[in-house]
Amino acid sequence: MREDMIEHNRESMIALLQETGREGIDCLVEWLDKETDYFTAPASSRPGYHGCHEGGLAEHSLNVYTLFEQKVRQFNLDVKPDEIVIASLLHDACKIGQYQPNVLKSGALSEAKPYVIEDDFPLGHGEKSVYVVSQHFALTQTEVLLMRWHMGPFDEAWEQWEPRVGKACPSVYAFHDADMEASKYLDVRG
Ligand SMILES: [Fe+2]
Ligand SMILES: [Fe+2]
Structure with a gap:
């Protein structure tokens, strides 16, 4: 059942990305699909947190x-349809390749801590998402600002930067709210 859901979400995300018609989107999709765990990665490492299961990152996105x-x-809000897709689906690209299954000696996945975080490029959260995607695709300024600041007040730099960010990209508040509401109300727990 989970495999069906993962494949369904994979196809939905690829269709949304391709429908943007943006230059370079095929290369981005190819990279995500063939060289990353984007469609199968969890969204968190702790049971009870949002998306702590295979495919959790795709569900959340x-x-x-x-x-x-x-x-x-x-x-x-002044955000183009293709920017809504790109920013939403890729805002947590920093999590690509970050969660490794915590396999016990018995061969089973640990129930207490199913995944361990291995981050060999600790650039930050939104910052890393922007960097990782930019290696493969040209983001618009709106996409960069939405992805960089999607954590809102949970980002330590927010207080200092919020006046400028809010002025340059007023939709950042709605984007942060969408991220919070997804993780609190829609994403499957555990
Ligand atoms: Fe995030
Ligand atoms: Fe998120």
Whole structure:
């Protein structure tokens, strides 16, 4: 059942990305699909946290897309349809390759801590998402700002930068809310 869901989400995400028609999108999709764990990675390492299971990152990313797309329409925000897709689906690209299965000697996955974080490039959270994707695809300024600042007040630099970020990209508040609402209300726990 989980495999069906993972494949369904993979196909949905690839279709959304390709529908943007953006230059270089095929290369980005090819990289994500063939060289990363983007469609199978969890979204967190602790049971009870959002998306702590295979495919959790993809589920979360799609939920953020659904919520942010609604908010852009509701509040008439200045974000293009392709930017909604790119920013939503890739805001947590920093998690690619970051969670390693915590396999016990018995061969089973640890129930207490199913994944361990291995981050050999600790650039930050949103910062790393921007960097990782930019290695393969040209992001717009709106996408960069949304992805970089999606943690909002949970980012230590937010207080200092918020006046400028909020002015340059007012939709960042809705994007942060979409991320929070997805993780609290929509993503499958555990
Ligand atoms: Fe995040
Ligand atoms: Fe997120």
